Amino acid sequence: MALLATEDLMHRYGDEIVFEKVSVEVHQGDRIGLVGLNGSGKSTLLRILAGLQEPTSGRVTRTRSARIGYLAQEPHLDSTATLFEEMLTVFEKLREQERELQRLEQELARSTPDESLLRQYDELLENFRRGGGYEYQSRIHQVLVGVGFTPDDEQKLIAHLSGGQRARAALARLLLEEPDVLLLDEPTNHLDIEALEWLEEYLSHWKGAFILVSHDRYFLDKLVHKIWELEFGR
Ligand SMILES: Nc1ncnc2c1ncn2[C@@H]1O[C@H](COP(=O)(O)OP(=O)(O)OP(=O)(O)O)[C@@H](O)[C@H]1O
Ligand SMILES: [Mg+2]
Known part of the structure; x- marks a missing residue:
């Protein structure tokens, strides 16, 4: 079954039809490149797939359990947190478990060992x-370095980062979330050559599905096994 599918999508801004008759499916492990001229509607289609915009007509269906992650063409990360704290928000569940473990440890240290408490602790x-509790912090460091940050940047406030850095932070957070389907709208725009190579390597090992918009045919050719081309009226 498709993770994501569309049926006869049409979109129009005012009188201007951007595309029509778009019926596509995304399955587990699909690696799709979305191409088309400037203004052919690639960003519009991704926003519709992400559920951020309603199509003029047609339907989008998503498998309920499928998590869809979307990176905008000009992503903005609005946050008063530091770069590292912002990445930590992805792992809230693990951090909650961590706090609970600490609480149990204190309780165990205080009282004489209690069988059921010990069992609860072991299970947790x-x-x-x-769940990756021993790895998530190092994964954050790796991904941040990958998209081009220095270790010093981690403690900087997002609000103090440049537009390009915020875009890279948004990409980093999205990759850490590991959604089932990644929708990436020109993710290479804010990357230097090193970070671009890192992203290529990262996506080449990506287990989930992705749709990648890029004008870089070389980048696409190495990563995708299917091309969707948007032309007027299709
Ligand atoms: N909110 C909007 N209101 C009106 N017209 C819009 C809006 N967003 C996009 N358009 C127009 O719709 C068309 C498709 O835009 P879209 O951004 O989806 O194309 P694109 O393929 O992503 O282009 P690019 O390669 O430049 O990123 C363009 O002509 C654009 O000017
Ligand atoms: Mg676009």
């Missing part, structure tokens, strides 16, 4: 471990 610790 196992969940925490399996």
Whole structure:
């Protein structure tokens, strides 16, 4: 079954039809490049797929359990947090478990060992471990370095980052979220050559599905196995 599908989508701004008769499906593991001339509607289609914009007509269906992650062409990350704190928000569940583990540890240290409390602790610790509890901080460091930040940048406030840096922060957060379907609208725009190579490597190992808008045919050719081309009226 498709994670994401459209049926006869049409979109129009005013009298201007951007595209019509778009019926597509995204399946597990699909690696799709979305191409088309400037203004052919690539960004509009991605926003509709992401559920951020309603099509003029037609339908979008999503598998309920499928998590869709979207990176805008000009992403903005509005946050008063530091760069590192912002990345931590992705792992709120693990951090909650971490706090609970600490609470249980204190309780265990205070009282004489209690069987059921110990069992509860072991279970939680196992969940925490399996959920990536020992790795998430290093994953954050890796991804931030990957998209081009220095270790010093991690403690900077998002509000103090440049537009390009915020766009890279948004990309980093999205990759850390590991959604089932990644919708990336020109993700390479704010990347230097090193970060671009890192992203290429990262996506080449990506297990989920993705749709990638890029004008960089070389980048696309190495990553995708299917091309969707938007032309007028299709
Ligand atoms: N909110 C809007 N209101 C009116 N027209 C719009 C709006 N957004 C986009 N358009 C127009 O719709 C057409 C498709 O725009 P869209 O941004 O989806 O194309 P695109 O393929 O992503 O272009 P690009 O390659 O430049 O990013 C363009 O002609 C654009 O000017
Ligand atoms: Mg666009």
